[in-house]
Amino acid sequence: MNRLSGRAVAWVGLVVVILVVGLGGPNAAAHGTTAAVYALAALSINIILGYTGQLSLGHQGLVGTGALFAAYVTTAHGLPFQIALAIGGLTGGLAAVLVGFVALRISGLYLALITLVFGLTLEQSLFELTTFTGGGAGEAANRPSFLLPNDRYYYLCLVVVVVVCYLDSRLTRSKAGRAFKAIKEDERVAAAMGINVVGYKLLAFTLSGVVAGVAGALFAFATQQFVGSDFDFRLALVFVVMTVVGGAGSRAGVVAGAVLFAILHDFIAAFGPFKSFAGLFPTQTGANLLQFGPDLIGALLLLLTLAFNPGGLAQQMAPLVRWMTGGPFREPRRRPPAVVVEALEAAGIETDEPAGAET
């Protein structure tokens, strides 16, 4: 079996595994849908945290805005699903522009604080407006009949994730993608190179908001209801945590992190040894352990990632991802440019060591 077909087998295997989730019954499909929505949220955070190096603690507000307006136009105005999805993305992007227009003039840690307060403010004001939500009861977001079965909806979410991943890969290779990278490395150097720092940060924030809004719309149609209190600060933290654990900056990594956190709760709750461990405690404590244990493990994963594995899951997945996208499995040994090698060898210096030439 040559390398190309080995790769093909791996791809087919991956696709089959992802598709089979939809066939595992309505419950498995619902989990898959959650994973897809989380993946979109992680891709959204990744655009600003991974590519541009900015931190948002208010993304649940953008996701919630998309969810709210998608539900609102469907239920109150009877617009079709596709339009509602687009409106979710547009409103998410619009909310991001509004907060970004002001917030991105203020740099660094203050951005995290502003986005945090922004998210909380949306949760208490916009998401509670009776015009849109009928009070705290929530707004219905019914799926059209052709998407009603959970498995069909799961496949639709998969398509959206694939499309967003493709657009994201185009983005990173564009002029804007390179500008984001420069801004992440050093804002002042980027500005000195003629990059419009505030403009590109706003662009990153807007694109991130659009993806977050689409994620929110899909979330609303997944539960068929918008409830404002779903979009709380804890969710914002979970979004950031799963992006960092997955490996901010790596598309495959953040999607893997999102899938991990989407299934973490139910996986841990269903995990035999953990169940018997919880059974050792009094009933109430055992139930708490099953309910809040996953958050505890998520926070621990975050701290361990930051301390020992700053590249996140992407660091471990790198050889696999490189191989599946056509490269070698092992990292090719990087040698200094030929000119340097010649000069060094002429001077009688050993060049096998990857010396300072590449750093």
Place this chain on the structure above:
Amino acid sequence: MHGMVLASFGGSVGVPMANGLVNGCLWGLLAIGIVLVYKANGIFNFAQGEFGSMAALIAVAAVDGLGPFPKMPMPIAMILGLLAGVLCGVATERLVVRPLFRSPRATLLVATAGVALFLASLQALFTGTDLSHVFPAIGGSHHFALFGSLSNPDAYIFGWTQISRVLVLLAVAIGAVVFFRTRYGLGILAVSQDPVAANTVGINVKRISMLTWGLAGLLGAAAGLIDVPGGPYQPGLVSGILTGVGPLVFAFIGAVLGGMTSLPGAFVGSLALGLIDSFAGRYMPASVPGGEALVVFGVLLLVLLFRPTGLLGRET
């Protein structure tokens, strides 16, 4: 006649003012801890609130006799709570901040948020969402009234719980003035200005960093212990991670209003924010949900745009 004038003043101005100042005291206590860490390490410490929630949990457990604790009188429970807060602060410094100290500041912010999530979930393992653990109000049910009598709906009714908030903040303010004249306080100030130079003149920077975080833990614990009396204990109550909004967010805004690097600024900024929030809650139309949140968000944006050094902050 005189009573009626007093009551209408109370309803329109006095009660929101008193409420705002009492809330501002709680936020100010947290804000001082936030500013202390920011001055020393340049870190936005999102775990500051959870130092307080942990302290509150320990104190509630000790008063109620939960888990391993025998039933204890309230003062001892509170001392245990303060110790728990200090322990959390020092542990955060040793286990999280020091290993990551050379990382970008945004990474450390994510790390302290991770500590907050960890501590809140840890508390939830013990109490869950059960609201039956109530820390008794300080001074029992004895109440006082301002701007009218106890039976007057427009009067400001308060107890020793509210008085203790004001007293604790005053005590911390006086304590801070004294502390920053001692060699340890001066050490913290020196390290915050220039760690390398401070090290050169013989200050043990590592020990000062631990002292800073221990103090932050103590301040956070004090905030938690003045927040919890008279109400149910909830996991993550000070930072609001599991409950929605907690005092921590307001403390951050208060610290920013004060300029983020000024301890008196944090104090004044939080009190000002308390007043703004309270009056917005009283006068924003009830048809606008979250009216005070909108006003507070607006104030934060305006301050950061037009006066990023805050009310009392200096150019750095």
